[in-house]
Amino acid sequence: MQRPWLRHYPPGVAAEIDLTRYSSLVAMLEESFASFRDRPAFVCMDKVLTYGELDAVSQAFAAWLQQAGLKLGARVAIMMPNVLQYPVAIAGALRGGFTAVNVNPLYKPRELEFQLNDSGAEAIVVLENFAHVLEQALPHCPTVKHVVVASLGDMLGTVKGAVINLMVRHVKRMVPSYELPNLMPFKDVIAAGSRLKLQKPPIGPDTIAFLQYTGGTTGVAKGAMLLHRNLVANLLQVTAWNEPMIALPPPVDRMVVITALPLYHIFALTACFLFGIRAGGLCVLIPNPRDIDGLIKEMAKYRATMFPAVNTLYNALLHHRDFGKLDWRMLKCAVGGGMAVQKVVADAWFKATGRPIIEGYGLSETSPVLTCNRGDITEWTGTIGLPLPSTDISIRDDANNEVPLGERGEICARGPQVMPGYWQRPEETALTMTADGFFRTGDIGTMDGEGRVTIVDRKKDMISVSGFKVFPNEVEDVAMMQGGVLECAAVGVPDPHSGEAVKLVAVKKKPDVDAQALRSYMTERLAGYKVPKYIEFRDELPKTNVGKILRRALRDNP
Numbered sequence: 001m002q003r004p005w006l007r008h009y010p011p012g013v014a015a016e017i018d019l020t021r022y023s024s025l026v027a028m029l030e031e032s033f034a035s036f037r038d039r040p041a042f043v044c045m046d047k048v049l050t051y052g053e054l055d056a057v058s059q060a061f062a063a064w065l066q067q068a069g070l071k072l073g074a075r076v077a078i079m080m081p082n083v084l085q086y087p088v089a090i091a092g093a094l095r096g097g098f099t100a101v102n103v104n105p106l107y108k109p110r111e112l113e114f115q116l117n118d119s120g121a122e123a124i125v126v127l128e129n130f131a132h133v134l135e136q137a138l139p140h141c142p143t144v145k146h147v148v149v150a151s152l153g154d155m156l157g158t159v160k161g162a163v164i165n166l167m168v169r170h171v172k173r174m175v176p177s178y179e180l181p182n183l184m185p186f187k188d189v190i191a192a193g194s195r196l197k198l199q200k201p202p203i204g205p206d207t208i209a210f211l212q213y214t215g216g217t218t219g220v221a222k223g224a225m226l227l228h229r230n231l232v233a234n235l236l237q238v239t240a241w242n243e244p245m246i247a248l249p250p251p252v253d254r255m256v257v258i259t260a261l262p263l264y265h266i267f268a269l270t271a272c273f274l275f276g277i278r279a280g281g282l283c284v285l286i287p288n289p290r291d292i293d294g295l296i297k298e299m300a301k302y303r304a305t306m307f308p309a310v311n312t313l314y315n316a317l318l319h320h321r322d323f324g325k326l327d328w329r330m331l332k333c334a335v336g337g338g339m340a341v342q343k344v345v346a347d348a349w350f351k352a353t354g355r356p357i358i359e360g361y362g363l364s365e366t367s368p369v370l371t372c373n374r375g376d377i378t379e380w381t382g383t384i385g386l387p388l389p390s391t392d393i394s395i396r397d398d399a400n401n402e403v404p405l406g407e408r409g410e411i412c413a414r415g416p417q418v419m420p421g422y423w424q425r426p427e428e429t430a431l432t433m434t435a436d437g438f439f440r441t442g443d444i445g446t447m448d449g450e451g452r453v454t455i456v457d458r459k460k461d462m463i464s465v466s467g468f469k470v471f472p473n474e475v476e477d478v479a480m481m482q483g484g485v486l487e488c489a490a491v492g493v494p495d496p497h498s499g500e501a502v503k504l505v506a507v508k509k510k511p512d513v514d515a516q517a518l519r520s521y522m523t524e525r526l527a528g529y530k531v532p533k534y535i536e537f538r539d540e541l542p543k544t545n546v547g548k549i550l551r552r553a554l555r556d557n558p
Helices: 006-008 023-036 051-067 085-095 109-121 128-140 158-171 186-193 228-245 266-278 292-299 311-318 345-352 424-430 472-481 516-523 552-558
Strands: 039-042 047-050 075-078 097-101 124-129 146-150 183-185 206-211 223-227 258-260 282-285 306-309 331-334 357-362 369-372 392-396 409-414 439-447 453-458 464-466 468-470 485-495 499-508 536-539
Touching: 023 085, 023 228, 023 266, 023 369, 039 051, 039 464, 047 051, 047 536, 051 186, 075 109, 085 097, 085 228, 085 266, 109 128, 109 206, 109 223, 124 128, 128 146, 146 186, 183 186, 206 228, 206 266, 223 228, 228 266, 258 266, 266 282, 266 306, 292 311, 292 485, 306 311, 311 331, 311 345, 311 485, 331 345, 345 357, 345 472, 369 499, 392 439, 409 468, 424 439, 453 472, 464 485, 468 472, 472 485, 472 499, 472 552, 485 552
Parallel strands: 039 282, 075 097, 075 124, 097 206, 124 146, 146 183, 258 282, 258 306, 306 331, 331 357, 499 536
Antiparallel strands: 039 047, 206 223, 357 369, 392 409, 409 439, 439 453, 464 468, 485 499
């Protein structure tokens, strides 16, 4: 196939990566542990965990899991926000030869029960704040034999940890009561594991590293099987792409990654956790990114060199009263992903920080990054950039035929970062993979003559008004340009005359904006069938914990 994008790669970025660099993620982790032992690796609530300490503690956790009887490939669920125990649990599970299953800590019992049973998890590590949810699910999860409960203060030092636990449990009452049979406190697990010897397991490129569950927005959630080679490949691809733009000038001698995105999400797992560790950087863990006051206070302590975030988080920061107090002089890379970056937000960010938002694109099934804008852009491009090294992107119609440049079709991807399939779902795998090895993303997009890809919208979010296609992203972008809207979402709702009609749900930025003024503005800029027939203002929009607006929730509860 043609690869027009290769002619437009940044200087120094090769067309292919060396897939033999690491045999597994464990090899990469242990290289960094040895090379950067005295450097800080993670910090949370002012407590620093060095690379050497992470090496020791994760090794202890891995050894404990082994002596508990877990065999190679056993699934270990991790249900925590961004706290210091999370990188320990991830690294420990991988080093023990197990498969990590990331779990959203905001899950309800039904959702947790499904994921534990579907994955066949034999062990789970949960922060005590969410242990009551596990208590309700556990009787229906026969495979789970080992429960490890962490407390917020476990790794913060004896005195500070005790104070934090006292505040969380008894003052703020953030830990609902729970009873779990045969639970092991996290700190006891580490203490016991430190007296054991880790047996090096036979981990290879085709060993499953993660079961990364999709959001399940159109039905049952599915576990994407991400092999060690998939994540190693994407890590090397992202590194090759980013190295030219993140060369650190004096006096900074290390990368500082603000990790506000939750580590259970594939974006943060690669862009913050894996990328940060390989570079010997410091990941600043933010347990609750929705607390913008707290986030800004933490960001003020560190001069970030890299900040991955979603559009809604960038927008929330820009509108915070204290945003202007932050020092962005060392920022080398602001990365946008997870949802479309809007021009209004991108322009405001560049004006405020002097750095553009480098928008990329990927999915859980692709480890995740497939495309990214060049690091030397100086303004919002409206595209998701070029395919990464060793990645092919093909825009195809429903019959699997490649469409001409500039025409719309489904974005299909092939590369070493693409999963081999969904866990125990061969039929679902067959539906998403083409005969020539491309993964159907479910996103509609175009490719221009330079190989730059533009997302039009999610295939399933497309609205059909009397047979005419309406893409929510376009409607939302125009609404944001009016200036009176803070954030919005466009969805299709049933209509007796046109089948579906466009409904816009918005949050006001200016109190005087009304539906008539907004609709008049949009009527001048959109074809009539794209203009929202219904406009509703709300105080807030439903979002995932990553900050992505849940259009599905708006469709289901119009």
